[in-house]
Amino acid sequence: MSDHDYRPKSKVGQWFNDRLPLLTLANHLTDYPTPKNLNYWWTFGGILTFCLITQIVTGLTLAMHYIAHADMAFESVEHIMRDVNYGWLIRYIHANGASMFFLAVYIHIFRSLFYGSYKSPREIIWILGIIIYLLMMAAAFMGYVLPWGQMSFWGATVITNLFSAIPLVGEGIVTWLWGGYSVDNPTLTRFFTLHYLIPFLILGLVVLHIWALHVPGNNNPVGIDIKKPSKDTVPFHPYIVIKDGFALLMFMIVFAFFVFYAPNILGHADNYIEANPMVTPAHIVPEWYLLPFYAILRSVPDKLLGVVAMLSAILILAVLPWLDTSKIRSAVFRPLYKQFYWILVADVLILGYVGAMPAEGLYLLIARVATAYYFLHFLVILPILGFKEKTLPVPLSITEPVLGGSPNLASARNKESKIE
Amino acid sequence: MSEKKTKRRDFLFTATTAVGAVGAAAVVWPMVDQMNPDASVKALASTEVDVSSLTPGNTLTVLWRGKPVFIRRRTKEEIDEARSVKMDELIHPEKDEDRAKNPEWLVMLGVCTHLGCVPLNDKGDYNGWFCPCHGSHYDTSGRIRKGPAPLNMEVPKYEFVNANTIKIG
Numbered sequence: 001m002s003d004h005d006y007r008p009k010s011k012v013g014q015w016f017n018d019r020l021p022l023l024t025l026a027n028h029l030t031d032y033p034t035p036k037n038l039n040y041w042w043t044f045g046g047i048l049t050f051c052l053i054t055q056i057v058t059g060l061t062l063a064m065h066y067i068a069h070a071d072m073a074f075e076s077v078e079h080i081m082r083d084v085n086y087g088w089l090i091r092y093i094h095a096n097g098a099s100m101f102f103l104a105v106y107i108h109i110f111r112s113l114f115y116g117s118y119k120s121p122r123e124i125i126w127i128l129g130i131i132i133y134l135l136m137m138a139a140a141f142m143g144y145v146l147p148w149g150q151m152s153f154w155g156a157t158v159i160t161n162l163f164s165a166i167p168l169v170g171e172g173i174v175t176w177l178w179g180g181y182s183v184d185n186p187t188l189t190r191f192f193t194l195h196y197l198i199p200f201l202i203l204g205l206v207v208l209h210i211w212a213l214h215v216p217g218n219n220n221p222v223g224i225d226i227k228k229p230s231k232d233t234v235p236f237h238p239y240i241v242i243k244d245g246f247a248l249l250m251f252m253i254v255f256a257f258f259v260f261y262a263p264n265i266l267g268h269a270d271n272y273i274e275a276n277p278m279v280t281p282a283h284i285v286p287e288w289y290l291l292p293f294y295a296i297l298r299s300v301p302d303k304l305l306g307v308v309a310m311l312s313a314i315l316i317l318a319v320l321p322w323l324d325t326s327k328i329r330s331a332v333f334r335p336l337y338k339q340f341y342w343i344l345v346a347d348v349l350i351l352g353y354v355g356a357m358p359a360e361g362l363y364l365l366i367a368r369v370a371t372a373y374y375f376l377h378f379l380v381i382l383p384i385l386g387f388k389e390k391t392l393p394v395p396l397s398i399t400e401p402v403l404g405g406s407p408n409l410a411s412a413r414n415k416e417s418k419i420e
Numbered sequence: 421m422s423e424k425k426t427k428r429r430d431f432l433f434t435a436t437t438a439v440g441a442v443g444a445a446a447v448v449w450p451m452v453d454q455m456n457p458d459a460s461v462k463a464l465a466s467t468e469v470d471v472s473s474l475t476p477g478n479t480l481t482v483l484w485r486g487k488p489v490f491i492r493r494r495t496k497e498e499i500d501e502a503r504s505v506k507m508d509e510l511i512h513p514e515k516d517e518d519r520a521k522n523p524e525w526l527v528m529l530g531v532c533t534h535l536g537c538v539p540l541n542d543k544g545d546y547n548g549w550f551c552p553c554h555g556s557h558y559d560t561s562g563r564i565r566k567g568p569a570p571l572n573m574e575v576p577k578y579e580f581v582n583a584n585t586i587k588i589g
Binding site for chain 2: 154157158160161162164175176177178179180181182183184186190277278279280281282283284298301302303304306358359360
């Protein structure tokens, strides 16, 4: 790559860069050769960075007004909503920001699944991503506990009790997590501490995630290895920066819609009732982004096995690069995988839906079938598909299908000449 | 290279690592243990409840160690129902005689053994308790009969201080 030869133009720049090569890094990031065919599904990395920064900034400001104490937490949140200048705005951005963060991360993950971005040589990027996703879930869960409403309290009780399923040491671990014999003040203060810490861990992992990405470079919709820099690439700045920026703007419109017009639609009314250890709400539901896993937990009639199934559903993603045996990355050239991909999308959406419904009757049956299919997809279908599937011919470069076999040859040529 | 020299190095290396590991563990343990229940939490270990107002067929719920405790004054039918169950029908076999020493009084943690919700009184298929979270049914002795919970509701340590007062813990 050319960054190693980079020399700043100014004398001061050279002096600084010789001592700390920050400008070389900045140059690498702006010149970074990017596949020219990246579509809008590739803009969610930038959107996710925006989400993380938003959560950190709004979180820091909320922490200036919030009181992590079982007797005062609920009131301090109401104080933020009613008394603190723009407190309502900051809290609604933070609360809905969590949902937006997960919306973006799910699109980002399913983008990866469609275009095979997790495959060699990008396994480490993928695994770092799964760790980030796990930390996001931990942060979101602990954040949801902080307002100390009924859903906070009982959500915390149910989730921490998952650990009691561990044989022998389970009860001890739960007591240790609680710092008592039930979810109480010690639990709240440690959750607040960890909720504050995790975003910075995520930030560090994001740096590694991007670093690992910059070693092989971006995957692309065609899913082939490309020469960099070449006719197949464009520099990150301004091409990708502008595209990411535009997508971010569109995303912010959706974000603002929730914040200003439906700030509580993704939450649960029970959380505006202060925590009461004597009464469990009639229907405990986690936040929407955890529902598919909640459905898997409930679909298994055994406590330990339910917890194992739920955790496996997430951790199975970490070994996905080795479960998918196909050498072809992009689903564009995998006619069978493409169909199974959409079945998986539907399966996860169905799991999410039944996760919000009571675990009985038809819902339970659907949850069980969908859970079984989820594991079937990763453990049986993907490994076999790699050997059985007849894939379509893959182009040698990104430019080839545009100038070559495309039916709209003339328009493709036109486009090409306009760019050059 | 003589063998003796390498051995000396190996010894120093192993010894240093071992001492270092012990030292690290000695520092880590306080960091881990500080999260366990502290002295003030442990000090709230027992509570006394006046049960004189409780009539048969009713349940009193009190808070003990942050958890609800059900004190049920059972009716004759409930006792008979609980005592007539065969052990092999139970998921977690426990005799009602062992759970309620004084058959009229059932004292147990009102915490579902699945994931810790508070079950509802006089509900479910077995006329005992029903957990609304994930659908566990308990009988009139608080034993799990149907649903995902693995164990019966726990009977804490308790005693009658006098005819009207129960001390839990």
